[in-house]
Amino acid sequence: MAGRRAARDAISRDQWAALISAKDAAPEPGARRASGREKAPITVERIIDAALQAVEAGGFEDLTMRTVATSLGTGPASLYAHVRNRAELGDLLIGRLCSQVALPEPDPARWRDQFMDVCAQLRDQFLRYPGIAQAALAVVPADLATLRVGEGMLAILLASGAPARQAAWTSDAAFLYTTGYCLEASAARRQSEDADGRAIDPAEIEERLRMLPPEQFPHTVAHARELTAGTGHDRFTFTLTLLLDGLVPPPRA
Amino acid sequence: MAGRRAARDAISRDQWAALISAKDAAPEPGARRASGREKAPITVERIIDAALQAVEAGGFEDLTMRTVATSLGTGPASLYAHVRNRAELGDLLIGRLCSQVALPEPDPARWRDQFMDVCAQLRDQFLRYPGIAQAALAVVPADLATLRVGEGMLAILLASGAPARQAAWTSDAAFLYTTGYCLEASAARRQSEDADGRAIDPAEIEERLRMLPPEQFPHTVAHARELTAGTGHDRFTFTLTLLLDGLVPPPRA
């Protein structure tokens, strides 16, 4: 009760500085020389690999320390020499996903498509690992790979000619919306899977919305189709377009 | 492993219909007559009250079945007669919060302010209970109170004259962004509290952003101030304004 433990150890500024300067070189300590291949040492990279595999298979809620550990042929205690927390493992996963996003050279003529593309890359990465967006909403400015994506998105928006603060906030909002969208999509997919057999597809949801009492839910009933529409990622691109058009009005109004 | 249990029991359509038709009357079964006051029976409402109190005090992660139960002077097993899951408890909490949102009569002349106000109400409710937005991202169309807010937001946007589908999607995006914003804000506040004593304020974050290598993070370093700015809820209203202006261009461009 009173002794609420620290949810996550905040690193000091010195640690932060060390983290930044050590970003290159450092050929993954623990790999040492990859001397024999009798045991294959545990490294952060291998932990991340195993964790991503687990999430891809069973969703973020199936990502436990024991799952990852047994997947590596060891016990859960062995992971804590490389990862401080389960939360830090989540950060590392997001970092890995972000590091695989290709960032274009900002082109003022195509900034809109470029920004959309980066968001779509993020979206596809997140959707590939259901529920992993949860971890993206807990991280703030921790990982370098995550910051790299933020830098890339900001660069594209600045190339549009928008003022710095508005570009920064829009980039942030787009990232937030992307993770929220993926989280909702993952949750919906999970919910439609669990009744194993009786799936809840959009048509079923539309049907149920129509069953609401029309006196209290007139618009929901009337536009049930529009509310549940959005096959593919139409809704996703629509919202981002809204944001970008609000930031810089499109040439042809 | 193989026997992955259903994360949440999906209700059948009949149950859904019964849920809708039973929305009024039904003076909370279990309250019966409030006969004596010797024990005060456990009701869903009292569970929700206790749960909200727990979240307000210690955040969403301190919301455990045992916390709620002992707060009501009983054991955790007693709650399962009224609540199916911890997840359902989360849904109920969101429902309670949503039920306290005041929905205005849509006014085509003031729809922008009206919509903003509803979102701000949601934001303040969510921020009052740190981390509770997590539960809002897991719920899809379950609770009636939640649907009521959706109906209200949709009604306001329709009053603006926007096409139905765009209004529906924008309403959805605004709700998504609101929950994401609150989740991020709660996480940041928690992280700044945990080092008990050594708080991480925006100034500290700005400082750290400036420490990044300028060759790889030129814009992040240059605009560190803009990235960390946004005292109060400037960022929140900015993003929503972006969405609304994208939906219906403002009269004075």
Next chain:
DNA sequence: TCCGAGCAACGAACATTGTTCTATCGACGA
């Protein structure tokens, strides 16, 4: 008035989770 059925309440327990303690093993430097 009495009885039985149904249901809320509860104590105890189970499985699973994150995390820590401590011992062992190995390699590398002095």
Next chain:
DNA sequence: TCGTCGATAGAACAATGTTCGTTGCTCGGA
């Protein structure tokens, strides 16, 4: 060669969500 230090594990602990029986109460009908 020895000592030290970090990685690896085994075992364990505390806490969590959830379920299983049992108990007790209330209410409807004989």
